[in-house]
Amino acid sequence: MSGPYRQPCDEGVLRTSGDCEGSARRKRYLILTACVLGSALVFIDGSVVAVALPVMRAQLPADVVQTQWIVNIYMLMLAAFTLLGGAGADRFGRKRAFLAGVAGFAAASIFCGLAPSANTLIAARALQGLAGAVLAPASLALIAATFPKAERGAAIGVWAGASALTTALGPVLGGWIVDVLSWRYIFYLNIPIALAALAAGAVFSGESRDEAARRLDWQGAALAVLALGALAFSLTRLGERSIGDLRAWAALALSLILAAAFLMREKNAPSPMMSLGIFSSLQFSALNALTLCLYAALSSAFLLLPFELTEARGLSAAAVGAVFLPFTLPMGFLSSVSGALQDRVGARLLLVAGPVLAALGFALLAAGRDWPLWAGVLAPMGVTGFGFALFVAPLTDGVIRAAPERHEGLASGVNNAASRIAGMIGVALAGALAAALGGFTGAYPWIMAGAAALTLVGAGFGWAGAGARQGK
Structure with missing residues (x-):
């Protein structure tokens, strides 16, 4: 597999090998900066829109169903097309897919801002999700293609940390x-974020792809x-109506x-x-099962927490944030x-200890309804x-390491x-x-x-995945 840039010594005469290595390192971190900025677009728009939904609904105007789909269509397009986006990055080149995804996301964002109606905004959000499905796996x-294995864990840790920060700042800045x-x-x-990512990405020289x-x-x-x-549609309708709804x-x-037909x-x-052979790796399958457990738990818990804080504890929206x-x-x-710690102590400890700690936090949230806010909510959070901070970087790195190099995008x-x-x-x-x-x-408390x-079950998958033989 070719690297995403030419070797620095090929770009002119450098005085020393130290200069050569320094130039390579600078390029690696410039690429990391571009990837962080590009991914920030996807994560910000996954969280910032929720703050604006009441105003959007009043001004467009939008009914209840349209309001839900302003959010859901984005998530649906991301979930459905991310696989195709990863495969496309492997085939056409990760650099090309990344830059195209950033440019497409920026164009769709302009479309969103200019939307004259709720249905137009839903269509624009679908385009955002489609561009994000190309951008996220390519980044x-x-x-993975840029950093040597010894530095990859730390680099993905920086990416994961920046993603978490942008997700957190989204609602605050959006409000x-x-x-x-x-x-x-x-x-x-x-x-401006997209332009900065494109500017940093413009210095990429060379390409990385799956030649086969x-x-x-x-x-x-x-x-x-x-x-x-x-x-x-089914799960949303079950939530809105009764458990006996036949259409759901x-x-x-x-x-x-349809899922069986897809397989x-x-x-x-x-x-x-999606080459099904990639799941022959126990590590890859177990770590993706861990992902399913952790993010299903997190999303369900965080859906209910704001309602608990406002209705049961009487907090304002700003305090909830x-x-x-x-x-x-x-x-x-x-x-x-x-990410750096993983390079020293290995992934298994982090992939087990992290979910166990997260499970403890959720359990304290379930038990702490009658406790003071600091003990029943803030400390458990x-x-x-x-x-989550312990396992996100090792989990992401482990998934990529478990696949053959030609399938890193997939x-x-x-x-x-x-x-x-x-x-x-x-x-x-x-x-x-x-x-x-x-x-x-x-x-x-039940959720x-x-x-x-569910998070404790995930810890078991983390133990199995980290201990399995890697696919590369």
Whole structure:
């Protein structure tokens, strides 16, 4: 596999080998900067829109269903097309896919900001999700192709930490923009970030791709979109209505049939979007199962927490945003440390200890409804955040290491898709349980306890995945 840049000694006469190595290091970190900025677009728009939804709904205007799809269509497109985006990065080149994804995301953001109606905004959000599905796996694959194995864990830790910080800052910055300017400017904010990523990416010299990759599997992509769309409709309808809703169960059955058709297509396609052989690696399969457990737990827990804080504890919206800081700040500042620590102590300790700590945090949230805020919410959020900070970088690095080098884009795409699908399922199931138990606050301790149990199951997958033979 060719590297994403020419060797620095090929670009002119350097005086010493130290100059050569210094130039290579600077290029690596410039590429990392571009990847962080590009990925920030995807993560910011995954969190910032929620703050603006009430204003969007009033000004566009939008009904309840349209308001939900402003959020859901973005997640659906990310989940459905991330696999195709990863495969496309392997075939056409990770640099090319990354730059195209950044440019496409910026264009779709302008479309969002100018949207005159709710349906137009939904269409623009779909384009954002599609561009993000190209951008996100390409950024991770670029990092994997750029950094030597000895430095890769730390580099992915920086990427994970920056992603956590941008996700955390999204709602805070978005709320200020909505109050001072307009909801439309939360999308215009993406433009300077995209330009900075493109400027840093413009210095990439050389390309990284899978030379054996063939044409893209559009039929597989269509089946994935339909299967996930039916799943999203089914779970959302179950949450909104009763557990006996026949249309919801029919959509769920359809999603399972389409998922089976997708797997059959991928098994027999000459150039599948998702080569099923990649799952022959126990490490790869176990770590993706860990991803499903962790992000389903996190999304379901964090769906209910704001309702608990506002309805049961009487906090304001600004205070609720601040409550999330004990979770997001450790993620931002410690993820890079865990990436470097992995290079010293190995991944298994972090992939087990991290989920166990996160499970403890969820359990404390379930038990602490009658405790003071610092003991029942803030401290548990810090414990959960510290647990996630321990395993995010080793998990991402382990997934990429488990796949053959020619499939690094596909590997990151599968893992991104797993986290998005887990989030979608977690939110929908939490909503369905809340409907059955009479509201979000009634379901709160049960969801938190379930999140703790699911995260402990994930720790078992972390133990198995970290101990398995790597695929490379």
